[in-house]
Amino acid sequence: MSEIHNVAVLGFGTMGAGIAQVVAQSGRPVTVLETDQDRVRAGVAHLRSFLDGGAQRGRLTEAHRDEVLARVRPVTDVAELGGSDLVIEAVTERADVKRQLLGQVTGVVTDDALIVTNTSALSVTDLANAVTNPERLAGLHFFNPAPLMKVVEVVRALQSGPEVVGQLASFVESLGKDPVVVKDRPGFLVNHLLMPYLNDVIDEYDAELATAEDIDTAIKLGLGYKLGPLELLDLIGLDVHEHATQSAYDATLDPRFAPPPLLRQMVAAGHLGNKNGNGFRTGNGSIQ
Numbered sequence: 001m002s003e004i005h006n007v008a009v010l011g012f013g014t015m016g017a018g019i020a021q022v023v024a025q026s027g028r029p030v031t032v033l034e035t036d037q038d039r040v041r042a043g044v045a046h047l048r049s050f051l052d053g054g055a056q057r058g059r060l061t062e063a064h065r066d067e068v069l070a071r072v073r074p075v076t077d078v079a080e081l082g083g084s085d086l087v088i089e090a091v092t093e094r095a096d097v098k099r100q101l102l103g104q105v106t107g108v109v110t111d112d113a114l115i116v117t118n119t120s121a122l123s124v125t126d127l128a129n130a131v132t133n134p135e136r137l138a139g140l141h142f143f144n145p146a147p148l149m150k151v152v153e154v155v156r157a158l159q160s161g162p163e164v165v166g167q168l169a170s171f172v173e174s175l176g177k178d179p180v181v182v183k184d185r186p187g188f189l190v191n192h193l194l195m196p197y198l199n200d201v202i203d204e205y206d207a208e209l210a211t212a213e214d215i216d217t218a219i220k221l222g223l224g225y226k227l228g229p230l231e232l233l234d235l236i237g238l239d240v241h242e243h244a245t246q247s248a249y250d251a252t253l254d255p256r257f258a259p260p261p262l263l264r265q266m267v268a269a270g271h272l273g274n275k276n277g278n279g280f281r282t283g284n285g286s287i288q
């Protein structure tokens with residue numbers, strides 16, 4: 001594979017829409033696969049509203065917005081992905097769903113088309129077994145919202161070819177983002193370091209080290225972080241963090257990843273963070 005021009009994105013949800021936008025903004029045509037027309041409409045609406053917001057803030061002109069939209073072609077049939085140089089999988093975070101779709105895709109694209117997964121918590125090495133020529137598969141872990149977040153983790157599965165990893169890093173640079181090459185391990189780099197930190201904070205809050213507000217203020221002002229850890233947990237979603245850190249614990253048996261008791265209780269009580277207005281810093285989610 002010499003040059004990445006035609007790109008396919010699998011899934012037109014939160015991440016698929018953001019990734020399709022980033023790729024289209026780099027001037028490339030993007031084909032986006034969804035399960036049905038309702039999901040296509042939702043994906044297009046998501047993409048359009050993000051671009052409209054950018055146009056209103058003066059980040060891009062209305063003409064540029066229309067050019068970007070015109071480069072995105074939604075489809076519902078995997079057979080339409082035949083001419084892709086690169087396929088970016090961003091469907092529902094379930095190994096069975098991803099493996100089945102990756103298998104279908106390899107039956108359609110050429111043998112040297114690159115295939116990447118945007119999974120957050122599944123093993124890229126396991127997913128690589130779902131495709132023929134697994135050396136052409138790696139992870140490209142975009143952060144949410146993809147159009148705004150500047151870093152992309154290039155995740156090297158055990159099978160990933162070194163030249164494939166290099167090509168993907170160059171592709172990420174061509175999107176105007178910074179690639180960081182990282183081994184395939186639970187949480188890759190950023191979330192691997194983030195999960196134990198958040199778990200520690202929850203335990204310290206539970207031990208009444210300080211109030212939630214003071215913990216966030218101290219970390220923001222003391223370390224120069226944009227968000228305090230408890231605000232960040234509310235933003236991520238307590239259920240999402242619990243699932244991620246439980247998966248990392250199951251994969252490693254490393255106690256740093258074990259979900260703290262207070263986190264489990266809050267999720268069990270339906271206190272999920274900003275998404276339902278109940279969390280550490282929002283609503284009356286705190287049980288203390």
Ligand SMILES: NC(=O)c1ccc[n+]([C@@H]2O[C@H](COP(=O)([O-])OP(=O)(O)OC[C@H]3O[C@@H](n4cnc5c(N)ncnc54)[C@H](O)[C@@H]3O)[C@@H](O)[C@H]2O)c1
Nearest residue numbers: 011013014015016033034035090091092093118119120144
């Ligand atoms: N949301 C985040 O903050 C975030 C950040 C980084 C990575 N990720 C990862 O990105 C992936 C997608 O997450 P999301 O938040 O966009 O999920 P989402 O639920 O918003 O979107 C997933 C989309 O995939 C579609 N889909 C499911 N099966 C499909 C199939 N067989 N063919 C085509 N489309 C199919 C669904 O209809 C849905 O629209 C997951 O692996 C997730 O772990 C998410």
